[in-house]
Amino acid sequence: MAVATPTVDERLARVGVLDRLLVRPELGAVLGALVVFTFFSVFTDQFLSPAGAATWLDDASTLGIMAVGVAMLMIGGEFDLSAGVMTASTALVTAILATQLGLNVWLALGGSLLFALAVGAFNGFVVMRTGLPSFIVTLGMFLALQGLNLGVTRLFTGSVQVSGISSVDGYESAGFLFASTVQIGSMTLQVSVLWWLLVAGVATWVLLRTRFGNWIFAVGGSVTSARQVGVPVMRTKILLFMTTAFAAWVVGSINILRFTTVQANQGIGLELQFIVAAVVGGCLLTGGFGSAIGAAIGALIFGMTRQGIVFARWDTDWFMLFLGVMLLAAVLVNNAFRRKAERVRR
Amino acid sequence: MGSNRSATPRPAGGRVLLAAVAAGTLALAACSGPGATDAGGGGGQQPGGSGELRVAVISHGTPGDAFWNVVKNGAETAGKELGVQVDYNAAGDPSAQAKLIDNAVAQKVGGLVVSMANPDALRDSIRKAADSGIPVITINSGEKRSAEFGAITHVGQSxxxxxxxxxxxxxxxxxxxxxxxxxxxxxxxxxxxxxxxxxxxxxxxxxxxxxxxxxxxxxxxxxxxxxxxxxxxxxxxxxxxxxxxxxxxxxxxxxxxxxxxxxxxxxxxxxxxxxxxxxxxQQQYLQGYLPVTFLKLFRDNANTVGGGKPVLTGPQIVDKSNVDKVGSFAERGTR
CATH class of the missing domain: 3.40.50.2300 (Response regulator)
Incomplete structure (x- = not known):
C-alpha cells in the first residue's frame, strides 16, 4: 500500500517564536518586571540613578537567592516554610560559633553550613519517610527553629542578639566573599547581587541542562510516574530540601557578615515572601512547572516595588495592599499564558 | 507532567554560565571588602543650604503599631508647622531598615531621623549618610552608639x-x-x-x-x-x-x-x-517632633541642642494626679 503524504510527528512540529515565548513560565514575571521598572523610572527621579538602582538590586538580591532555592523545591512538588527562619538560624550559628566559642569565621561558616544541610536533610527525610505533607513538616521546623534561635541565643549571650563578629579572626577575608561591595561605574553594588545572579544561573543550568533537573520536574509532576521510570524520588527530594537550606545558609552568611549582628527573631514571615516571588516567577503550587530565572525576576519585582514605593514617596501604609494586588495579577497573567501555552503544545 | 524544557538542547548554556562566572570573578577583582571594627564617626555634615527641607524618618516599628503612630504624628505635625517635607517609613527587620536608609541617601534627603533598635546592623548605612553630608539624628533607641556613628544628636529615653x-x-x-x-x-x-x-x-x-x-x-x-x-x-x-x-x-x-x-x-x-x-x-511624640525641628534649626541656624548630648524625652510618670490632663491628649494621638 502506498503512503501519500506522511504527516509530521506533532513533537517535531515547528513552533513559532511567539508561541515558544509563551510557553516560558517566566514570561509573566518578565512583563511584570518591565511594567514596574518603567513605572517607577518614569514617575520617580531617583529610581534610575546609580545609587537608587543599587538600593533595589540590593533589596532584591537576598530575597532572590532564597526565591531560587524555594522555586526549585516547589518545582519538585514541596514547600519549605522553615526557609525564612533558617536565614536567621544559620546567621546565629555562625555568630555564636565565632564570637562565643572563639572559632575562626571560616570554621564558623563551615559549622553553620553543616547545620543547614542537616536541617534540610532532616526536613526531606521526614517528609519522604512519613508521607506527611511538607507544609506540615516544615511548619513544625519553622516553629522549632524559632524557639531554638531564641533559646540558644539567650543561653550563650544572655541577650537576644549576637554581635561582635567583626573582631574575630577571618572576618575580613570571609566578608570579602559575602559582604563586600563592587564598584561598577558610579554604582556601588553589594556583592549579594552577584551571588543572586550566580545562584539563578547555576539553578537554571541544573534545571534545564542536567539529569538532576529532569528528575526535579519529574518528581514534581507526578511522583508515581517518576518512580515508575526509575527516578530516585527520595534522593531527589531530600537534595532539594538541602538546596533550600543551602540558599538559607548563603543568605544568613551575607546578613551576618554585612550587618555584623543578628537578632534572634529575624527571618520570621520571610518564607511567604520567597513563595510569593517564586509564584510570581511562574512556579505552580502543585509542582512540576516553573523556572529559577522566573523566581529571580519575581524577587526583582518585589525589590523594585518595595524601594520604588519609597522613592515615589507614597505612604507605605499601603505597601501590603499593593503587594497583594500584584501577586494576584501576576498569577492571573501566568495562568492565562499557561492556558494559551497548553493549546500551543497540543 | 508539564515541563518547560525546550525541545532542542543547545550547548550554549554551559558557555553562558562560564562567561557569567568569569565576569563575576573579574568584577570581584575590583571590589572592596567590609572593614573590621573601627571607631570614629563620619564627618562632613555641614549646615547650610536653602529651599524646602526634606527629612526622612525611618523607624523600626511595624506598620500599624500604636506607639510609632504617635511618633509619626509628631514628625508630620512638626513638618507642617515648619514647612518641612517629612517622609515616614518603617521596617522591623534591621536589614530592611538599613536598605530604607540607603534609599533615603540615594534620594539625597536633607536630613535623616533613625531609630536604632539594632545599631550594629545600621552602622554602615548611617555612616554612609553622614559621610555624604546628610545630618542624622537618632531617636528612641541606640543612644550609646549615636555619636560614634556620626549623628548630630540623639532624642529618646534611657x-x-x-x-x-x-x-x-x-x-x-x-x-x-x-x-x-x-x-x-x-x-x-x-x-x-x-x-x-x-x-x-x-x-x-x-x-x-x-x-x-x-x-x-x-x-x-x-x-x-x-x-x-x-x-x-x-x-x-x-x-x-x-x-x-x-x-x-x-x-x-x-x-x-x-x-x-x-x-x-x-x-x-x-x-x-x-x-x-x-x-x-516616654512622650514619644517629642521623638518625632523634636528631630524635625532640630534638623530645620541645624540647617537654617547651625544649632545643635545641648552640644550633641542626648536629649531625654522621658520618663514622665502619669498617675492619678495628672491623668485627666494627659488623657485628653492620648485620645487625639499625640501622647
Missing part, C-alpha cells in the same frame, strides 16, 4: 533609667516580687528596661510573651500569677500588654499591682479607675 524609675516607684509602694513582661523576643531595649527595674527593685522575674497574640499574652500572665502567688507587682512594657495584664490580674484573683511603660487611651482609663498604678510615658 531605657535603664526608666526601668530603674519604675522599679523604685513600685518598691516605695511596698511591693516585694515583680513580674516583668517582655513582649518582643529579640528587642534589646525591653531587656534593658527589665534589667533597670531589677537593679532598683531586687526580686524581678521576666516573662516572655508574643504581642501579636493577645489571647496568649493574657493566658500566660494569668498562668504566671496563678503558679506563684507571691508575685505582687506586674510591669508591662507596652500599653496593649498592660490591658492584657489588668484582665489577667482580675481573672486570676491576684492582688498584684500593675504598672506599665507608655500610654494609650485604655491605660488612661485604667489609671483613672485605679486598676493601673502608673504609666512611664
Amino acid at each position: 531605657e535603664e533609667v526608666a526601668g530603674e524609675r519604675a522599679g523604685e516607684n513600685l518598691k516605695q509602694s511596698g511591693r516585694t516580687k515583680l513580674l516583668c513582661i517582655i513582649h518582643e523576643a529579640g528587642n534589646v531595649a525591653l531587656n534593658e528596661r527589665c534589667d533597670g527595674a531589677r537593679r532598683s527593685f531586687g526580686d524581678v522575674q521576666n516573662l516572655q510573651v508574643d504581642i501579636s497574640n493577645p489571647t496568649d499574652v493574657q493566658a500566660r500572665i494569668k498562668g504566671a500569677l496563678q503558679s506563684d502567688s507571691s508575685i505582687d507587682a506586674v510591669l508591662t512594657l507596652n500599653p496593649q500588654v498592660a490591658a492584657n495584664a489588668v484582665s489577667a490580674v482580675r481573672e486570676s484573683g491576684s492582688q498584684a499591682k500593675v504598672a506599665t511603660f507608655d500610654l494609650n487611651s485604655d491605660v488612661v482609663s485604667f489609671i483613672k479607675s485605679g486598676q493601673l498604678e502608673f504609666a512611664l510615658d
Whole structure:
C-alpha cells in the first residue's frame, strides 16, 4: 500500500517564536518586571540613578537567592516554610560559633553550613519517610527553629542578639566573599547581587541542562510516574530540601557578615515572601512547572516595588495592599499564558 | 507532567554560565571588602543650604503599631508647622531598615531621623549618610552608639533609667516580687528596661510573651500569677500588654499591682479607675517632633541642642494626679 503524504510527528512540529515565548513560565514575571521598572523610572527621579538602582538590586538580591532555592523545591512538588527562619538560624550559628566559642569565621561558616544541610536533610527525610505533607513538616521546623534561635541565643549571650563578629579572626577575608561591595561605574553594588545572579544561573543550568533537573520536574509532576521510570524520588527530594537550606545558609552568611549582628527573631514571615516571588516567577503550587530565572525576576519585582514605593514617596501604609494586588495579577497573567501555552503544545 | 524544557538542547548554556562566572570573578577583582571594627564617626555634615527641607524618618516599628503612630504624628505635625517635607517609613527587620536608609541617601534627603533598635546592623548605612553630608539624628533607641556613628544628636529615653524609675516607684509602694513582661523576643531595649527595674527593685522575674497574640499574652500572665502567688507587682512594657495584664490580674484573683511603660487611651482609663498604678510615658511624640525641628534649626541656624548630648524625652510618670490632663491628649494621638 502506498503512503501519500506522511504527516509530521506533532513533537517535531515547528513552533513559532511567539508561541515558544509563551510557553516560558517566566514570561509573566518578565512583563511584570518591565511594567514596574518603567513605572517607577518614569514617575520617580531617583529610581534610575546609580545609587537608587543599587538600593533595589540590593533589596532584591537576598530575597532572590532564597526565591531560587524555594522555586526549585516547589518545582519538585514541596514547600519549605522553615526557609525564612533558617536565614536567621544559620546567621546565629555562625555568630555564636565565632564570637562565643572563639572559632575562626571560616570554621564558623563551615559549622553553620553543616547545620543547614542537616536541617534540610532532616526536613526531606521526614517528609519522604512519613508521607506527611511538607507544609506540615516544615511548619513544625519553622516553629522549632524559632524557639531554638531564641533559646540558644539567650543561653550563650544572655541577650537576644549576637554581635561582635567583626573582631574575630577571618572576618575580613570571609566578608570579602559575602559582604563586600563592587564598584561598577558610579554604582556601588553589594556583592549579594552577584551571588543572586550566580545562584539563578547555576539553578537554571541544573534545571534545564542536567539529569538532576529532569528528575526535579519529574518528581514534581507526578511522583508515581517518576518512580515508575526509575527516578530516585527520595534522593531527589531530600537534595532539594538541602538546596533550600543551602540558599538559607548563603543568605544568613551575607546578613551576618554585612550587618555584623543578628537578632534572634529575624527571618520570621520571610518564607511567604520567597513563595510569593517564586509564584510570581511562574512556579505552580502543585509542582512540576516553573523556572529559577522566573523566581529571580519575581524577587526583582518585589525589590523594585518595595524601594520604588519609597522613592515615589507614597505612604507605605499601603505597601501590603499593593503587594497583594500584584501577586494576584501576576498569577492571573501566568495562568492565562499557561492556558494559551497548553493549546500551543497540543 | 508539564515541563518547560525546550525541545532542542543547545550547548550554549554551559558557555553562558562560564562567561557569567568569569565576569563575576573579574568584577570581584575590583571590589572592596567590609572593614573590621573601627571607631570614629563620619564627618562632613555641614549646615547650610536653602529651599524646602526634606527629612526622612525611618523607624523600626511595624506598620500599624500604636506607639510609632504617635511618633509619626509628631514628625508630620512638626513638618507642617515648619514647612518641612517629612517622609515616614518603617521596617522591623534591621536589614530592611538599613536598605530604607540607603534609599533615603540615594534620594539625597536633607536630613535623616533613625531609630536604632539594632545599631550594629545600621552602622554602615548611617555612616554612609553622614559621610555624604546628610545630618542624622537618632531617636528612641541606640543612644550609646549615636555619636560614634556620626549623628548630630540623639532624642529618646534611657531605657535603664526608666526601668530603674519604675522599679523604685513600685518598691516605695511596698511591693516585694515583680513580674516583668517582655513582649518582643529579640528587642534589646525591653531587656534593658527589665534589667533597670531589677537593679532598683531586687526580686524581678521576666516573662516572655508574643504581642501579636493577645489571647496568649493574657493566658500566660494569668498562668504566671496563678503558679506563684507571691508575685505582687506586674510591669508591662507596652500599653496593649498592660490591658492584657489588668484582665489577667482580675481573672486570676491576684492582688498584684500593675504598672506599665507608655500610654494609650485604655491605660488612661485604667489609671483613672485605679486598676493601673502608673504609666512611664516616654512622650514619644517629642521623638518625632523634636528631630524635625532640630534638623530645620541645624540647617537654617547651625544649632545643635545641648552640644550633641542626648536629649531625654522621658520618663514622665502619669498617675492619678495628672491623668485627666494627659488623657485628653492620648485620645487625639499625640501622647
